[in-house]
Amino acid sequence: MNDNNIAVGLDIGTTKIVAIVGQRNDHGKLVILGMGRAKSLGVHRGVVNNITQTIDSIKKAINEAEKAANYKITDVTVGIAGQHIRSLQHSDYISRPNFEDVIDDTDIEKLKEQVHKLVMLPGEEIVHVLPQEYKVDSQSEIIEPRGFHGSRLEANFHVVVGQISLIRNIARCVKEAGLNLVGITLEPLASSDAVLSQEEKEAGVALIDVGGGTTDIAVFKDNIIRHTAVIPFGGNVITDDIKSGCSIIERQAEILKVKYGSAWPSENKEIEVISIPGLHGRDPKEITVKKLSQIIHARVEEIISLAYMELKNYGCEEQKKKLIAGIVMTGGGSKLKHLRQLTEYTTGMDIRIGYCNEHLAGGQPEELASPEYATAIGLLMTGLKNLDLKKNKIQQEPKNIKNPEAIAESPNEKNSPNNTLNIDQKNLNEEKKKNKDKKKSIFASFQEKFIKYINDTE
Template structure:
């Protein structure tokens, strides 16, 4: 098994850290070779706030993944989220001097590189520059400009920004574990890679990744990323509300949410009661499931309304921007009972739960067929995408070198490809001696011919 054909995704979340190894099989499906999971300590709402604890959690997840797969992990692609993430729309252009040549990959890289020089707020840096639509000279709405002729290349970009300190803290944690950071990817983009089909992206769809600390949104239309956003609420805040509303500890509140929680309060009756063990010999506490669902409903409703506000900001009411593909909910928070029905009721948009099983060769594995692992699976897929891009760049550079070499040969005469032989001093003396003897014999032959002529 070749190491370079294996990709490793590292999902650093608020509630858990997941390291996942995968490879592509002959059918293009992802085969997960191993996975490690650890409780996330030192991360709050997607942002590292304790370096030492985060390093320990990453190390635990990575070592477990290595044990399960029997492989050594050297480099990873990491997902990033958090309330420090923001995005903006930007337009830029370049002027091509050699407009008689077709637009090549190098022109696109130069245009994207120019966007990276964009002036940002202090303490921010660019995470992604995502092209949306190109314009070549006066021709607008160009999806793929490569191979076209033109002197001016222009594009609209979706630019994702993040706090430099947060990005560097993640890099420091990964490096401290002894790993190389190959790339950083916005987590909703990785999740979208895992759960959205090409048809959904074409029709218009909003991916909603409900994690422990944040809810991440990515909107696609015409196969182009149109909008991204991060809402600073997730599953943990629901657990906190249950803890405060039912007067129980956090571990009990999480267990109550997972086993008996529902986002739809009308499903439970007043008579349905759950008994929670008391602390240190105290009496058990009885909790009404209807009351529990009312607490969950209030917070979930707030999250979905924030999501719908982001969709409206994109312009969903506009006929051209209508999201025919509706909502796709994923992440650990999407497992909450009756969440899909509540989302449809609030937004009026068709909703489904997103699973990554269709991209996996072992997708029937119960452990992997889980919405909370979609980001990690998407990061593995992004890892293969990045390696293919790097390979393409290397191949193009090799082709450019060959073409330059061939261009330099044009107009020159054909020469022998035989390697020149080095002549030593001894060989040089022998060569001169042979030439001297040769000239002597030639002179003697001329004199001999002259003597014969005279005698005749």
Template sequence: MEQGNYSVGLDIGTTKIVAIIGRENEYGKIEILGIGRSKSLGVHRGVVNNITQTIKSIQQAVELAEGNSGLKISSVVVGIAGQHIRSLQHSDYITRAKSEEVINEDDVEKLCNQVYKLVMLPGEEIIHVLPQEFKVDGQAEIKQPMGMYGGRLEANFHVVVGQVSSIRNVGRCIKSAGLDLGNITLEPLASANAVLSQEEKEAGVALIDIGGGTTDLAIFKDGIIRHTAVIPFGGNVITEDIKEGCSIIEKQAELLKIKFGSAWPGENKDNEIVSIPGLRGREPKEITLKNLSKIIHARVVEIVEQVYVEIKNYGHDEQKKKLIAGIVLTGGGSQLKHLKQLVEYITGMDTRIGYPNEHLAGDSDEEIASPLYATAVGLLMNAVQNKAKVREARQEAVEKEDDHGVFTGEDHTQTKTALKKERKSIFDKWSEKLKDFLDNAE
């Protein structure tokens, strides 16, 4: 199969690295062609802290995916997360010189580009500029200003900011693993694409993605992203607590959490005991499941409460900003028993577990429809959409060529420009800037 027919998403997580190859079938669903998963050794709390180990893990995952599918991976879409990610709200405006002409894409782009000039803290860079509502000559709550008349165009923006060095390190790892960087996406946005329906985004929903090293939050209302946050705790701190509290090794703690862990201590009876083999001839350890779930409960409550503070910061208590669809939990950590009930108890909001199967073709492997792969599936969807956009732009250019029949040199240049433009999102341009930086850093 030629390269043009499939796309690749690469999820660089704290506990695992997943490479997932897929393509869009004729029904608009994603068909998974291959998947590779490796243990992530060089990432801590969503941030690369060992380049060499991360490169090895990426290569391992990519090789497995290639072996599974019989395809060659060259370009990938990568997710970015980590405790350095923060977001802010910002308003900006432009005054148009020709108010008698309708607002077009260039005006919106000019306004978005202006936001990029915001002064950030040293070492920080703007990753996403997401317009929320527009105002034209004081008329508010406009979702799409294109085609309208007006002299003053203003908008509220959701601006996502990250540490330049962390983002460049991810780019470096991709390049050194022998891959091209197709695009970079914020992980909570990728997970949201994979598990949320359009109705939920309209009604108002908070997506909580509990990963190994971080818990990512994305809040949507009226179909628009309203708030994002990354909390630097995830499943690993729960494992760490079990390890310390029960004096056992990490591998055993992880197994205990997965097999017997529960976020609700009341579920376990006092006489339910699990025996763990001792180290090197020592006596086996006996741990009551009630104690185990108390340890887990304490940490999970802390994580959920931090997320709830972020939901309140967004303004969930206000009637206009109420999240009617409640909370969707996804990520590996969402598989913890009774977590849904605990989240409902703490927040008082409707909760469900989000599975990334809505956009997958019917014959997909059940394993991939697990919350564990939500981010990877979201990144793959992003890669597929990017490819579709490029195809559409090419198609337009070809059609223009056909309409013109015989071409003058000028027409040809115009078509070429149209093809080049492909109406890149601002974030795609930012990715290109990063790619150039990496090329020059050789």
């Protein structure tokens, strides 16, 4: 087991904290070495509201994962979500002094840095700057601008913004748990990596991740992220409604939701009755399955309507922005009975439940493919991508020459025509290599700066 090829995804959710340790096999599939899970006690709607409890929960999940994987965890990739996350579209441009020079990473970085200087609301910080399409002079809809000639480089960006104090709280919990935060990403983007195919992203698809505290949305079209949103309602709100409607405790409400719950009341008959044990010798309570479904239906319909409103805000009803692949639902809340049918009825779009099977190697526990682990699997995939980028960067760095005298040119060779050609070829190769070294992931580059910013402000 090569420790350099192992990454850890840490999903700090509202209902659970999951740590997954894994690596890729020779076929590029994920081999899960170990998983740890703990009840999340200090997180509400994706936001840390109790530092001590969250640290304890992280430690429990990490310890369990370490035992299962027989591996000491030090570095983790973490997801962020919560109702404080918002997104916006922004266009910006730079003027280039010499249009004859080809556009390279320096120009793209300069344009990105300009976007990072946008003035946000007090206490907010830009989390992601995701380029969509570029425009060079009069030529538009360019996906890869490197190598083009032009005097003006313009781009449309999808900008994700969050409250820096709340993001810093997550970073602090990770640090206090004895871990290094090496990667941070928006949770719906991580989930989309785990459950969406390239064909779906190309055709147009909406990911709806129904978690415990929030419902996260990410819209893709032409392989480009077009819209993200976080709705401050999830599976826990449904549990609270059952708890209030049936006058029972939370644990009983959760059992009812998971075991007997349905989002479609007409499927249940009035005569089907569930008996709930009373507290401290009190008589048991009875509730019909139909009434339970009606309570669930009312809240689920609200969540779906809010999610559909976000898709309309993107423009899914326009012919050009139509989501041909429909909706993929994932997250623990997506396991609710008849949720797919209700969403299909409400939106009129094709629906499927997102599982992680496609990325997992054979022989893995079936439980890991469950929608509730989509975010954690996606974070693991992000961690492995960052490892690959780091390794490629190291490999591309020029090696020091220990014996320069050994390859010194003789006076006769120095001026020979063949040698001049060799020197020119060498310079050309070095220039190519230099340009290749510059090609670093835009997301990884910003991620490093963002993590540094969080650490510096702690």
